[in-house]
Amino acid sequence: MSEITASAAPPxxxxxxxxxxxxxxxxxxxxxxxxxxxxxxxxxxxxxxxIGISIIFSLSYNILLGQTGMLSFGHAVYYGLGGxxxxxxxxxxxxxxxxxxxxxxxxxxxxxxxLFAVLLGWVSTQRSGTAFAMISLGVAELIASSALILxxxxxxxxxxxxxxxxxxxxxxxxxxxQIQIYYLVAAWTLIAVIAMYALTRTPLGxxxxxxxxxxxxxxxxxxxxxxVRYLAFCFSGFFAGIAGALxxxxxxxxxxxxxxxxxxxxxxxxxxxxxIGFFIGPIVGAIFVTFLSLGLSDLTPVWxxxxxxxxxxxxxxxxxxxxxxxxxxxxxxKAGTLMRVLPSYLIALLPTLAMIAGFILSLETIVHxxxxxxxxxxxxxxxxxxxxxxxxxxxxxxxLLIGGYLVARKTWTWVGYAWDExxxxxxxxxxxx
Amino acid sequence: MLELIxxxxxxxxxxxxxxxxxxxGLTVIFSMLGVLNFAHASFYMLGAFFGFxxxxxxxxxxxxxxxxxxxxxxxxxxxxxxxxxxxKNGHVAExxxxxxxxxxxxxxxxxxxxKSPVDFRVPSLLDFPAFTIFxxxxxxxxxxxxxxxxxxxxxxxIVLKKTRIGLIVQAALTHPHMVGHLGHNVGRIFMLVFGxxxxxxxxAGVIAGPALVTQSNMAGLLGPILFVVVVVGGLGSLSGAxxxxxxxxxxxxxxxxxxGSLSGAxxxxxxxxxxTWLSDIWGVTIAQIAPIMPYVLLVLILIFRPMGLLxxxxx
Numbered sequence: 001m002s003e004i005t006a007s008a009a010p011p012x013x014x015x016x017x018x019x020x021x022x023x024x025x026x027x028x029x030x031x032x033x034x035x036x037x038x039x040x041x042x043x044x045x046x047x048x049x050x051i052g053i054s055i056i057f058s059l060s061y062n063i064l065l066g067q068t069g070m071l072s073f074g075h076a077v078y079y080g081l082g083g084x085x086x087x088x089x090x091x092x093x094x095x096x097x098x099x100x101x102x103x104x105x106x107x108x109x110x111x112x113x114x115l116f117a118v119l120l121g122w123v124s125t126q127r128s129g130t131a132f133a134m135i136s137l138g139v140a141e142l143i144a145s146s147a148l149i150l151x152x153x154x155x156x157x158x159x160x161x162x163x164x165x166x167x168x169x170x171x172x173x174x175x176x177x178q179i180q181i182y183y184l185v186a187a188w189t190l191i192a193v194i195a196m197y198a199l200t201r202t203p204l205g206x207x208x209x210x211x212x213x214x215x216x217x218x219x220x221x222x223x224x225x226x227x228v229r230y231l232a233f234c235f236s237g238f239f240a241g242i243a244g245a246l247x248x249x250x251x252x253x254x255x256x257x258x259x260x261x262x263x264x265x266x267x268x269x270x271x272x273x274x275x276i277g278f279f280i281g282p283i284v285g286a287i288f289v290t291f292l293s294l295g296l297s298d299l300t301p302v303w304x305x306x307x308x309x310x311x312x313x314x315x316x317x318x319x320x321x322x323x324x325x326x327x328x329x330x331x332x333x334k335a336g337t338l339m340r341v342l343p344s345y346l347i348a349l350l351p352t353l354a355m356i357a358g359f360i361l362s363l364e365t366i367v368h369x370x371x372x373x374x375x376x377x378x379x380x381x382x383x384x385x386x387x388x389x390x391x392x393x394x395x396x397x398x399x400l401l402i403g404g405y406l407v408a409r410k411t412w413t414w415v416g417y418a419w420d421e422x423x424x425x426x427x428x429x430x431x432x433x
Numbered sequence: 434m435l436e437l438i439x440x441x442x443x444x445x446x447x448x449x450x451x452x453x454x455x456x457x458g459l460t461v462i463f464s465m466l467g468v469l470n471f472a473h474a475s476f477y478m479l480g481a482f483f484g485f486x487x488x489x490x491x492x493x494x495x496x497x498x499x500x501x502x503x504x505x506x507x508x509x510x511x512x513x514x515x516x517x518x519x520x521k522n523g524h525v526a527e528x529x530x531x532x533x534x535x536x537x538x539x540x541x542x543x544x545x546x547x548k549s550p551v552d553f554r555v556p557s558l559l560d561f562p563a564f565t566i567f568x569x570x571x572x573x574x575x576x577x578x579x580x581x582x583x584x585x586x587x588x589x590x591i592v593l594k595k596t597r598i599g600l601i602v603q604a605a606l607t608h609p610h611m612v613g614h615l616g617h618n619v620g621r622i623f624m625l626v627f628g629x630x631x632x633x634x635x636x637a638g639v640i641a642g643p644a645l646v647t648q649s650n651m652a653g654l655l656g657p658i659l660f661v662v663v664v665v666g667g668l669g670s671l672s673g674a675x676x677x678x679x680x681x682x683x684x685x686x687x688x689x690x691x692x693g694s695l696s697g698a699x700x701x702x703x704x705x706x707x708x709t710w711l712s713d714i715w716g717v718t719i720a721q722i723a724p725i726m727p728y729v730l731l732v733l734i735l736i737f738r739p740m741g742l743l744x745x746x747x748x
Contacts, residue, residue: 071525073532123732126739130469131668133528134660135735141657142728149717149725261653265536272529302544308537315530316515319522370545 025194032186036179045178046250051290052182052189053246058271058282059196060239065268066276067200068232069212070125071133074140075240075267080259081116081143082109082241083248084154087162090249094166101168102175106188106245113241114234121233125226128215137261144259159255162248175249185246192239197279199235208232269311275321284323302367335426344411344418351407358400364388365397436567441686447575449682450582454637455655456662456674457589458630464669465605465626467524468516471531473634474656475538479504480635481642481651482546485553493556493643501635508631512624535652543649550648578640585636593671602626658685661727665734667744676742681727688723 036045057079064070086109093100124135147154154160165174173180199205207228210218215225248254257263266289274285292310296303318325332338368379368388379388386393459473483500484493491499511534519530554560555574562570593599601622605612613619645651658681666677734741 065525069525071528123735126735130463130524130528131664134469134664134668135731137657138661138664138728138731142725142732145725145728149721261657265532268529268532302540305537305540305544308533308540312515312530312533312537315522315526315533316519319519319526367544 025190028193029190032190035186036182040179042178045182047290047294049178049182049185049246049250051287052185053243053250054267054270054286054290055189055283056192056239056246057243057267058274058286059193059279060236060243061267061271062276062279062282063196063199063208063232063236063239065271066281067205067212068208068229070128070229070233071136071268072264073133073137073261073268074143074264075136075236076259076261076263077120077140077143078113078117078237078240079244079247079263079267080147080254080256082113082244083254083258084147084160085109085112085241086245086248087160087252087254088153090162090164090167091160093168094163097168099168101170102164102249103170103184103187105167105249106242109245109248110238110242113244114238116241117234117237121230121237125229125233128211128225128229140259140261140264144256144261147256147259154256155254157256159253159257161253164249164252181250185250188242188246192242193283196239200279204228204231269307273311273314273321275323275325275327277320278323278327281321281323285321288322300364301371302363305363331426332422335422335429337422337425340422340425341415341418344415348408348411348415351404351411353404354400355404355408358397358402358404361386361393361397362401365393436569437690439566440569440571441690442683443571443575443579445683445686446679447579447582447682448686449679450579450586451637451641452659452662452682453675453678454582454585455634455659456666456678457586457671458633459659459663460666460669460671460674461602461626462630463663464607464671465602465609466512466516466527466623467609468527468531469660469663469668470627470630471528471656472511472535472538473531473631474652474659475535476504476508476631476634477638477641477655478542478649478652479507479538480638481553481647482542482551482638483635484639484642485546485551485647488553488556493558497636497639500639501632504635504638505628505632509624509628511631512627516627517620517623535656539649539652546649548649550646553642553647555643574644578644581636581640585633589633598622598625658727661731663741665727665731665741667741670741670743673741673743680742681730684726684730685723688726689720691719 035048039045039048057075061072061075064072064075086105089105089108090102092098093105120139124132124139127135148156165176167175175181175184207218207223208231210221210223211225211228211232218225218228244258247258270285270289271282272285273289274283275281293303293307296306300306314321320328329338329341332341364379365388379386455473455477459470462473463469480500483503484496487496487499515530515534516527519526555572559572559574559577561573564571591599593603601612601617605619605622609619612622662677662681663674665680666673666675
């Protein structure tokens with residue numbers, strides 16, 4: 001028996017590996033502490049808080065999609081309900097002067113998310129795959145529509161608000177200024193990320209992966225896939241509730257948009273764009289998508305269209321997301337053949353960028369003519385001004401788009417060749433690609 | 434009361450048949466390709482807007498033909514150049530692709546036609562009351578909608594049961610791999626089925642556009658109900674989709690026309706706490722909860738019959 005254990009269990013990590021592992025978390029904590037010293041403006045603090053909330057929410061979503069293989073279209077339900085309960089809780093605590101400080105309040109949101117996941121999860125997780133996706137959508141619509149009917153509790157269209165500064169103070173912090181909210185969000189983000197990472201290392205986390213990969217085999221081994229899915233669903237609801245609670249504390253308001261399909265769609269998109277195959281993927285996705293939505297909305301009026309197109313492009317060309325793309329290069333880096341691929345990337349980048357520029361140019365021109373044809377044709381998009389009425393621009397756009405496409409197709413085949421060569425060298429050196 | 438029952442049944446059957454126009458395409462696509470087309474309701478919306486634009490230029494009757502053809506061509510293109518590429522990445526990627534597509538289509542429609550409803554009118558030829566029943570005028574256009582959906586339903590039935598293509602499609606519903614092994618050009622059948630399915634959704638859009646509101650959020654409103662229909666009926670079951678469509682259509686229409694509430698039924702017995710936040714539950718009328726009825730039905734079906742009413746496959 002001990003022989004089997006010895007051969008099946010991975011070797012205990014060496015001290016150096018342990019140091020590296022804990023050092024990584026310590027480094028993350030220090031980075032979170034120092035971040036507001038470097039970027040101290042109010043706007044960047046708000047952005048960081050939003051990113052922190054988005055990281056918890058996306059990671060909780062990835063417990064479902066990435067780790068258990070359940071595609072949910074209604075994850076915002078647990079986020080939103082957590083937010084609503086927290087707003088009510090802050091009001092009740094403030095009115096009755098209960099001895100509960102604000103830093104503990106997100107726990108109420110988490111428990112709310114857990115409670116509703118326990119209630120709704122058993123029915124939802126009976127089926128997996130496409131049926132689960134549709135069921136999650138239906139349940140989400142049920143809750144979101146009910147929220148509009150139950151006006152007294154959910155506050156109708158306007159939502160309900162609260163004052164976070166009236167709670168019991170610890171260390172004389174009243175959580176009025178954004179910097180204190182930043183530290184609150186950062187602390188909870190770190191705790192939640194560590195907890196969710198720990199969850200992936202537990203036997204339950206491993207069984208989740210097994211249910212994702214081969215539910216039939218899991219049944220043969222003696223587990224009930226439904227129960228495993230249900231447990232994963234409950235954990236996911238708990239962390240989504242924490243994220244919703246932090247969002248409610250950050251904005252001091254909760255409204256029906258928290259529960260809606262758009263919120264569910266956003267978390268799905270940021271998780272997938274980041275990459276569902278790796279633990280760090282949703283973190284990357286949350287950071288990327290938050291910056292993208294903040295940045296794009298300044299650059300162009302139709303930023304949501306670009307966002308949708310970027311999402312489709314990731315689904316079609318990079319199903320592993322941003323992290324998946326980066327991780328593909330790890331074996332090459334180990335084998336030292338990365339330099340063989342990089343030049344071909346640089347060559348391919350030029351026509352691809354030209355194609356994208358041509359696409360953006362034609363899209364902005366078309367948008368100009370369909371949205372406000374009577375206006376001044378001198379429009380500005382992505383910081384560049386141009387005359388949408390001039391044929392010169394049309395010709396340039398067409399040349400960039402079509403020419404860029406034709407050349408880019410050629411160059412990407414070269415990238416393919418270079419890639420194959422580099423990976424085969426890596427494989428010969430015994431590094432699994 | 435009788436008036437209410439007759440009118441609501443007519444409206445319910447009409448709404449149900451419209452749902453079935455879309456659910457049938459969705460079901461056949463799901464059974465054959467294994468992917469639930471999240472953008473199916475978006476093609477319904479495209480049909481409505483294409484119909485609106487063509488009816489401006491050429492009139493309603495050409496629009497009834499051109500708009501579905503156009504939407505069907507786009508659908509076939511999406512299958513050929515989008516879904517087929519994504520297929521190797523698995524069903525999740527395919528579903529997400531159609532999810533992104535639904536998002537993009539809604540944005541594009543908003544850019545072209547704006548966010549407010551467009552003025553898509555009933556053609557003057559059909560703008561008269563068909564008959565008067567219990568002092569209610571029933572519009573001829575609604576009868577026309579019913580007629581079109583019944584004709585298409587019968588046409589589908591004949592194609593599926595009597596033709597060779599129908600035979601292959603039927604076989605592919607239950608044994609998609611075997612059909613491929615028998616040497617049929619599965620790729621082309623998929624493209625055809627996707628095109629026809631989306632064209633059917635577009636037909637529903639064109640005929641529903643003038644009667645309902647043609648607006649850029651119509652896909653978002655109808656889409657979830659459509660998915661409830663196919664899950665309630667049983668994923669991948671065509672007859673299930675038919676039963677589910679009629680059921681949801683009737684439930685929702687009857688709920689809208691009822692005014693009862695808990696406080697109305699048990700008024701004098703109202704508990705003291707009924708005036709707190711529970712007052713919403715206490716005072717809400719059945720008509721007000723009509724929008725959530727399909728989802729309540731979904732949860733009930735899932736508890737008592739997880740496969741759906743007529744479902745057999747556990748996919």
